[in-house]
Amino acid sequence: MSEPRAGHRNASPHTALTRAIGSRMSYTQRGYAWRRTLARLRTRPFASGLTLLVLGIVLAMPVLLSFLAGALDELRGNEDQGATLTAYLSLDVADLDGASLATQLAARPGIQSTRYVSRDEALATFRAESDLGDALDVLGSNPLPGAIVIAPERATAGRQRMQALATEIEQISDIERVRYDLQWVERLRAVVAVARVAAALLAGFLTLTALLVVGNTIRLELLDRRSEREVSHLLGASRSFMNRPFVYTGLLYGLLGGLIATGLAIAAFSLLKRPADELAGLYGAQMGLSWPPKALIGLIPATGALLGLVGALSTLYGPSRQRIYADA
Amino acid sequence: MITFDSVSLRYSGGKAALENISFSLETGSFTFLTGHSGAGKSSLLRLIARLERPTSGRIDVGGIDYSRLKPRRELALRRQMGVIFQDNQLLNDRNLFDNVALPLIIGGYGYNDIVTRVSAALHRVGLEHAADMQPETLSGGEQQRAGIARALVARPRLLLADEPTGNLDAAMSEDIMQLLLQFHRSGVTVLFATHDTELLARHRFAQLKLAGGRSVSPRGLSDTSLAQHQIPRRSESHV
Numbered sequence: 001m002s003e004p005r006a007g008h009r010n011a012s013p014h015t016a017l018t019r020a021i022g023s024r025m026s027y028t029q030r031g032y033a034w035r036r037t038l039a040r041l042r043t044r045p046f047a048s049g050l051t052l053l054v055l056g057i058v059l060a061m062p063v064l065l066s067f068l069a070g071a072l073d074e075l076r077g078n079e080d081q082g083a084t085l086t087a088y089l090s091l092d093v094a095d096l097d098g099a100s101l102a103t104q105l106a107a108r109p110g111i112q113s114t115r116y117v118s119r120d121e122a123l124a125t126f127r128a129e130s131d132l133g134d135a136l137d138v139l140g141s142n143p144l145p146g147a148i149v150i151a152p153e154r155a156t157a158g159r160q161r162m163q164a165l166a167t168e169i170e171q172i173s174d175i176e177r178v179r180y181d182l183q184w185v186e187r188l189r190a191v192v193a194v195a196r197v198a199a200a201l202l203a204g205f206l207t208l209t210a211l212l213v214v215g216n217t218i219r220l221e222l223l224d225r226r227s228e229r230e231v232s233h234l235l236g237a238s239r240s241f242m243n244r245p246f247v248y249t250g251l252l253y254g255l256l257g258g259l260i261a262t263g264l265a266i267a268a269f270s271l272l273k274r275p276a277d278e279l280a281g282l283y284g285a286q287m288g289l290s291w292p293p294k295a296l297i298g299l300i301p302a303t304g305a306l307l308g309l310v311g312a313l314s315t316l317y318g319p320s321r322q323r324i325y326a327d328a
Numbered sequence: 329m330i331t332f333d334s335v336s337l338r339y340s341g342g343k344a345a346l347e348n349i350s351f352s353l354e355t356g357s358f359t360f361l362t363g364h365s366g367a368g369k370s371s372l373l374r375l376i377a378r379l380e381r382p383t384s385g386r387i388d389v390g391g392i393d394y395s396r397l398k399p400r401r402e403l404a405l406r407r408q409m410g411v412i413f414q415d416n417q418l419l420n421d422r423n424l425f426d427n428v429a430l431p432l433i434i435g436g437y438g439y440n441d442i443v444t445r446v447s448a449a450l451h452r453v454g455l456e457h458a459a460d461m462q463p464e465t466l467s468g469g470e471q472q473r474a475g476i477a478r479a480l481v482a483r484p485r486l487l488l489a490d491e492p493t494g495n496l497d498a499a500m501s502e503d504i505m506q507l508l509l510q511f512h513r514s515g516v517t518v519l520f521a522t523h524d525t526e527l528l529a530r531h532r533f534a535q536l537k538l539a540g541g542r543s544v545s546p547r548g549l550s551d552t553s554l555a556q557h558q559i560p561r562r563s564e565s566h567v
Contacts, residue, residue, distance in 0.1 A: 013456035017447055020425035020460035024439045032433045039421065231417050234379065235478075236407035237434045238400075 033244035036228075037252060040221070040245075051217050055253060056260025058210045059307070062203030063265040063300050068272070069199055070296070071289040072192045085150040085166055085180045093174045095119070098146040101174055110153055110165055117147045145176065207307065210257070214250050214311025221246055222315075243316045247309065254308015258301035266297070329355040329486070329517055330376060335385030337371050345371035347542050349385070353519065355485070358512045360528055361521040363538035369521040372538065373488045376519070377411055378402045390485070407435050410479030410516075414491035416471045418463035418478070424450065425459040428478045435482055449477040453507060469500035476507055480516070487511065489520045493527060501527055 025031035041048045087105075089098050095118045102116035117125075122144040123136065136143070152165055166178040222229070225245075232242050269291070276289045330353040337346040346368045353359055361369050374380040375387060378394065387394040392405065418427045428449055432442045450456045453473040455466075463471055472492055479487060489508065493501035505527060512518045522528065528535070 013451070013459070016457050016459040016461075017425065017450075020423050021443055022426065027429060027433055027437075027439050027442050029433060029436060043421070227417065228419055228421075231419060232430070232434060234377070234406070234411055234417075235431045235434050236403045236405075236409075238403050241434060 029241060030244070033241075033248050036245040037248040040225075040249065041252070051213065051253060052256050052260060055210055055213055055257030055304070055308075056264055058206050058213060059257055059261035059300075059304055060264035060268070062199070062206050063261050064268050065199035065203060066296075067265060067269050067292045068289070069192070069196050070292050071276075072188070072195070085152065085162065085169065085178055087148045087150060087169050087172075087175045087178045089146040089148070089174050090176050091119075091145050093146055095146065097174065098148065101172070102148045105148060105150060105169070110161075111150055112153045113151045115149045115151075117149060119144055119146045122147060148175075210254075210304075210307050211311040211314065214253055214308050215315040217253060218246050218250055218312050218315040221249055246316055247312045250308040250310075250312020250315075251305050252308070254311070255301055255305035257308065258304020261304060262297060262300045265300070329353055329357075329390055330519070331386075331388040332372075332375075333386040333388075335375065335382045335387055337368075337375060337380060338383040346375070346382075346538075349538075349542070351536055353517065353536075355390075356512075356515055356517055358509070358518045358533045359520065360531075360533055360535045361519055361538065362523060362528060362535050364523055367523075367538040367540065368542075369523075369538055370490055373411075373490050373519065373521055376486075377406055377409055377488060379406075407431065407482065408484050408486070410482070410484040410487040412472075412475050412479045412487065412489040412492045414494040416463075416475035416492075418471055418474055420462060420464045423460050423462060424455060424466070424474050427463060427474060428481050431478060431482045437482075445481050445483075446477075449481040450474075452480075452510075453477045468496055469503055472496060472500070472504050473507060476504070476511075480511055485515070485517060487516050487518045489518065491521055491523075493522060493524055498526060502530070505531060 022035065023031070026035040089101070093101075095116075098118065099116045102114040105111055106114040119142050123142045126132070126144060127136070150165075150169065152162065162180055166180055169175060170178045229242050269289075273289050273291075330351075332349050332351050335346060335349045336344065338344045349368075349372065361372060363369050371380065375382055376389060378397070382394075389405070390408075392401075397405065418424075419430075425446055428446045429442050432445060437445070447456065447459075450459055453476055455470060455474055455477065458466060458470065458474075463474060466474065472495075475492070479489075487508070492508075493504050496504065501524060508518055508520065509531075520533075
């Protein structure tokens with residue numbers, strides 16, 4: 001038995017009591033549970049920190065994947081919306097006729113809008129966007145045809161429907177040919193579909209891992225706080241009273257792990273965003289990866305807390321509880 | 329107040345801890361539960377505290393037939409008892425005040441009530457000055473007194489003491505004994521398990537002797553009525 005501390009032994013009873021008594025909240029049953037939970041985190045900062053980091057990393061992956069899936073969905077949606085057909089007119093079609101044809105096409109079902117691009121406008125654009133402008137001067141006349149840019153309705157988007165629309169428009173006498181380039185959008189859609197399934201599977205596995213991490217942490221805590229449980233049991237504590245600090249521990253680990261995961265996922269997304277935007281630019285996309293909505297980001301710590309709670313409850317009240325209580 | 333009627337306890341390994349024990353203790357009595365190590369003293373106390381269930385026989389405490397006791401009532405019953413252990417079982421992750429306050433938190437007492445009762449209990453056992461100290465920094469005798477304060481802070485009518493002086497020298501044992509006698513004088517029924525022969529010689533209270541899990545009739549005392557040698561009750565306990 002170690003010797004008592006001399007300083008405290010000389011303390012007046014009133015001083016000692018004043019120092020000893022905690023806050024009003026900490027003597028309620030829930031306050032007591034929170035106090036014990038926080039005290040455990042404080043007294044084992046390294047072990048607690050490591051557990052939180054593991055949880056944060058495990059949760060960050062599905063979070064990042066959900067960020068990416070959402071951003072790719074949005075990107076795909078934008079490309080679907082931005083997909084257009086370009087109908088090139090015969091060289092002898094006058095601007096007035098071309099514009100009139102564009103108006104007629106806009107009235108057709110399946111077409112949302114049209115825009116007539118005159119031969120002069122096409123030439124000006126070509127000069128501005130290519131290095132071959134000077135070469136056109138050699139030709140003496142404008143070799144570029146007028147064109148009608150056709151934006152189909154959203155319901156018409158999709159490779160087969162666009163193909164059908166293009167064939168239909170090509171039948172019109174003043175139109176030489178119709179060009180559309182949706183292959184990369186189709187490929188992106190397929191890649192996103194596969195990625196979504198893979199992400200869902202990975203997210204499932206990682207969520208299960210997070211549950212196991214929390215469960216195992218609670219199990220170790222149970223073993224470590226065996227004497228507290230024994231004493232509480234002898235003093236007439238109910239199982240819910242004894243389990244409450246462990247439930248709160250799971251909740252807190254989940255919440256803090258979720259916050260760490262949010263930070264990690266945002267950092268990783270920031271790193272990925274720039275090269276992804278550049279890649280999207282190479283495919284002519286008007287916009288790259290966009291940030292997930294704030295509400296989704298806010299949900300992550302809450303989801304982490306829920307996972308922590310489920311992990312703790314399943315350990316304390318699930319099928320393995322008899323074995324745990326026998327060990328503890 | 330406590331009645332055992334042909335009570336036996338056999339653990340799952342088949343070993344009989346208690347066999348055919350019958351006795352009756354009156355309210356307000358002070359009784360020694362004696363016997364060598366392994367005689368069944370702790371098992372008997374655990375049966376009273378409802379931490380074990382008898383294999384056969386009937387136990388009645390304060391008019392409550394244990395065989396008809398529902399699980400929720402078991403906890404309430406346990407909260408009405410004070411239990412002191414040889415190793416005091418104080419929790420080293422909190423100060424003395426919080427250790428003593430634990431039964432009251434479990435019982436759902438209010439803040440003011442907790443502060444008043446714990447302060448009074450610590451004062452009663454002479455540890456008010458050590459309220460903010462960690463248990464491991466106290467001497468063995470002080471720790472045991474803190475254990476007594478915790479056992480009595482909820483003002484139980486029954487105190488079960490399992491070898492509370494087992495690790496203490498003669499002077500400290502007597503100190504603890506005097507403290508328990510104080511509480512007994514204020515009306516608490518005490519069942520004190522010990523095999524400290526010196527202590528038994530100094531304090532001649534009724535004895536329930538156990539040997540090999542069986543009750544042995546104590547010399548000069550009946551093991552079916554151990555109400556003799558009670559100290560008259562005083563006013564209500566302050567703890």
